[in-house]
Amino acid sequence: MPLSEHEQRMLDQIEQALYAEDPKFANTVRQTNPAVHYKRWIVKASIGFVIGISLLMGGAIFQQVVVGVIGFIVMLACLLWGLSAWRRVAGGSGGEPAPAQQAARPRQRRQQRPGMMHRFEERWRRRQEGENS
Structure with missing residues (x-):
């Protein structure tokens, strides 16, 4: 999710203040x-x-x-x-994403193929219908 203009300006001001206060630390953090x-x-x-x-x-x-x-x-x-x-x-990270990351991402539902049990049940149902007719 992109930052709003106000948030971007605030972030730029914080970054400039950090560079003004301790430029060596700011460069180290930025390049690490x-x-x-x-x-x-x-x-x-x-x-x-x-x-x-x-x-x-x-x-x-x-x-x-x-x-x-x-x-x-x-x-x-x-x-x-x-x-x-x-x-x-x-x-x-080896775990679940952070709650903030979960909230930022829209939930996506992937299309699932029918599983093995579903196929077995479907075959069983067809056999039963075929014998009854």
Whole structure:
């Protein structure tokens, strides 16, 4: 939903005030891409995952159960961390859109094809009508 002229003017005034007050911060905020931040998370999670595998294998080789369990926990934590960052880079938040986003979007109903159960019921009904006639 586009902003009204009044809202756009207010936003421009706020932006100009921010530039006047702290131009370095304003430039940093304007140029920062959140996807870069999440890509760094993915790299760190990948490194942690490899470290977790190493700990797990080291625990198995040297028959140290505690080291193996710690390696598995590190692996699992890094996997979940990396997957959450991957979802955010891909554009999905992993959940429902915010209520403001839901309100801004008109509800769209997609045309659904009849499901398998509907087809079975329809065939059954035709068979029953055919036998009764």
